[in-house]
Amino acid sequence: MISIFPNLISGAAITLQLLVTSMFFGLIIGFFFAILRINKNSIINKFAYGYSYFFRGTPLLVQLYLIYYGLANIELLRNSFFWVIIKEPYWCAIIAFSLNTGAYTSEILRSAFQTIKKGYIEAAKSLGVTKKITFYRIQLPIAIKQSLPAYGNEIILMLKGTSLASVITIMDLMGEARKVNVLTFKPFEAFITAGIIYLFITFIIHNIIKYFEKKYGFQT
Amino acid sequence: MELLSFGDNGWGDELFFATLMTIAVSITAMAIGFLFALIFTPLKLSKNKTLNFIGNCYTTIIRGVPELLVIYLLFFGGTGAAMYVASIFGYDGYIEINSFITGALAIGIISGAYSTEVFRGAILSIDKGQFEASKVLGIKKSIQFYKIILPQMLRLSIPNLSNVWQITLKDTSLISVTGLVEIMRQSYIAAGSTRDPLFFYSVAAVIYLMLTFLSMKLINKLEVKYSKGY
Numbered sequence: 430m431i432s433i434f435p436n437l438i439s440g441a442a443i444t445l446q447l448l449v450t451s452m453f454f455g456l457i458i459g460f461f462f463a464i465l466r467i468n469k470n471s472i473i474n475k476f477a478y479g480y481s482y483f484f485r486g487t488p489l490l491v492q493l494y495l496i497y498y499g500l501a502n503i504e505l506l507r508n509s510f511f512w513v514i515i516k517e518p519y520w521c522a523i524i525a526f527s528l529n530t531g532a533y534t535s536e537i538l539r540s541a542f543q544t545i546k547k548g549y550i551e552a553a554k555s556l557g558v559t560k561k562i563t564f565y566r567i568q569l570p571i572a573i574k575q576s577l578p579a580y581g582n583e584i585i586l587m588l589k590g591t592s593l594a595s596v597i598t599i600m601d602l603m604g605e606a607r608k609v610n611v612l613t614f615k616p617f618e619a620f621i622t623a624g625i626i627y628l629f630i631t632f633i634i635h636n637i638i639k640y641f642e643k644k645y646g647f648q649t
Numbered sequence: 650m651e652l653l654s655f656g657d658n659g660w661g662d663e664l665f666f667a668t669l670m671t672i673a674v675s676i677t678a679m680a681i682g683f684l685f686a687l688i689f690t691p692l693k694l695s696k697n698k699t700l701n702f703i704g705n706c707y708t709t710i711i712r713g714v715p716e717l718l719v720i721y722l723l724f725f726g727g728t729g730a731a732m733y734v735a736s737i738f739g740y741d742g743y744i745e746i747n748s749f750i751t752g753a754l755a756i757g758i759i760s761g762a763y764s765t766e767v768f769r770g771a772i773l774s775i776d777k778g779q780f781e782a783s784k785v786l787g788i789k790k791s792i793q794f795y796k797i798i799l800p801q802m803l804r805l806s807i808p809n810l811s812n813v814w815q816i817t818l819k820d821t822s823l824i825s826v827t828g829l830v831e832i833m834r835q836s837y838i839a840a841g842s843t844r845d846p847l848f849f850y851s852v853a854a855v856i857y858l859m860l861t862f863l864s865m866k867l868i869n870k871l872e873v874k875y876s877k878g879y
Contacts, residue, residue: 482858483854483858486815486857486858486861486862487819487853487854487857487858487861488819488820488822488823488833488857489819490822490823490825490833491822491833491850491853491854491857492854494833494836494837494840494846494850494853495846495847495850495851495854498840498846498847498850499846499847499850499851500847501846502844502845502846502847503847585712585713588715589714589715589716590715591715592715592716592717592718593717593823595717596717596826603715603717603718606718606721607721610721610725614729616721616722616725616726616729617722617726617729620718620721620722620725620726621722623718624710624714624718624722627713627714627715627718628709628710628713628714631713631714632713
């Protein structure tokens with residue numbers, strides 16, 4: 430029991446690394462596509478909708494396999510600079526997770542943007558505030574505040590999603606637990622300990638989000 | 650396109666049956682999830698602290714732990730447990746539990762946690778006056794539940810249950826790691842033997858998209874049907 434603990438902790442470090450990196454890129458992607466989604470141009474709008482529909486409608490495992498096995502199949506990519514990135518399972522996982530969480534984040538932000546009361550924007554307009562300032566000083570802060578609870582859920586979903594990295598040979602928490610199970614034939618010890626660590630991380634994320642909600646969110 | 654033909658040369662029929670397998674696992678898992686939800690929703694709503702704690706433990710743990718972990722635990726742990734039980738009765742051979750059953754059970758436990766939350770939310774959103782009114786009218790608790798609360802609860806929970814269904818459908822792809830031949834596993838096999846992973850995983854993605862699209866249409870119809878009169 431004690432001997433497996435260091436292994437699992439080092440796995441948890443990889444899990445957290447995967448989570449933080451992909452949440453960071455996912456947030457950028459999500460913002461970008463959320464802004465495209467509220468654009469009035471229907472082609473841009475449809476493109477952004479298609480992106481989020483694809484990544485929300487297919488399992489994360491399919492996306493991971495498509496990027497890890499599928500992209501390596503394209504001759505053009507294999508001979509290009511991108512091969513340095515795509516040949517590493519770690520970066521494939523980051524790409525898949527970022528694109529996946531980006532799709533969900535864009536939906537969360539879009540709905541937050543759309544639920545902003547029209548009166549705020551009209552008031553800003555009638556006060557002669559420029560569109561740019563209205564966006565940065567009024568729409569954006571409100572949207573971020575409103576999307577905090579949903580975004581917290583998304584972080585936890587993504588934490589669970591990072592466990593799929595173990596399928597493409599990354600030794601994250603799940604991968605370490607699998608290794609321990611294979612080496613010791615003690616599935617209950619290995620997986621339950623890993624589960625407790627996952628729960629612990631979930632608990633911490635949950636409380637951090639709760640803290641931010643209390644500090645910055647709307648009191649409803 | 651040749652790769653997708655039916656018969657010995659293509660993977661069309663294999664993928665078709667794999668799709669049926671995915672649907673079968675999803676429906677079984679969803680049904681198991683409902684059973685779990687029926688047990689745990691009353692626990693979560695109960696005023697008894699111990700029962701409440703048990704209900705909360707179930708939803709918190711299952712929703713806070715990766716789906717893959719639940720599947721591995723049941724798959725590897727289940728085999729071990731079955732062999733242990735068998736060894737008590739004097740059988741020492743290797744027992745392998747059917748991967749359909751473990752997979753459906755694992756996904757069912759997960760979707761049950763989500764369904765529990767959905768049902769709890771639906772019951773809580775029913776007006777308190779209805780409970781009081783039925784009490785005042787002297788309606789028995791069991792009849793109150795079946796005739797008044799349950800129909801409203803189901804109607805209110807359809808939109809959220811459709812989300813649970815989507816999650817369940819996508820989670821079934823994870824069972825492929827235990828060797829059950831559903832869409833994901835079949836694409837993996839096909840990709841391995843034809844060395845064309847890009848094509849087969851794209852096909853898998855398209856099949857999943859079609860499944861989610863079709864089920865959304867169906868659920869929307871149900872929603873319209875059951876919200877008649879509101």
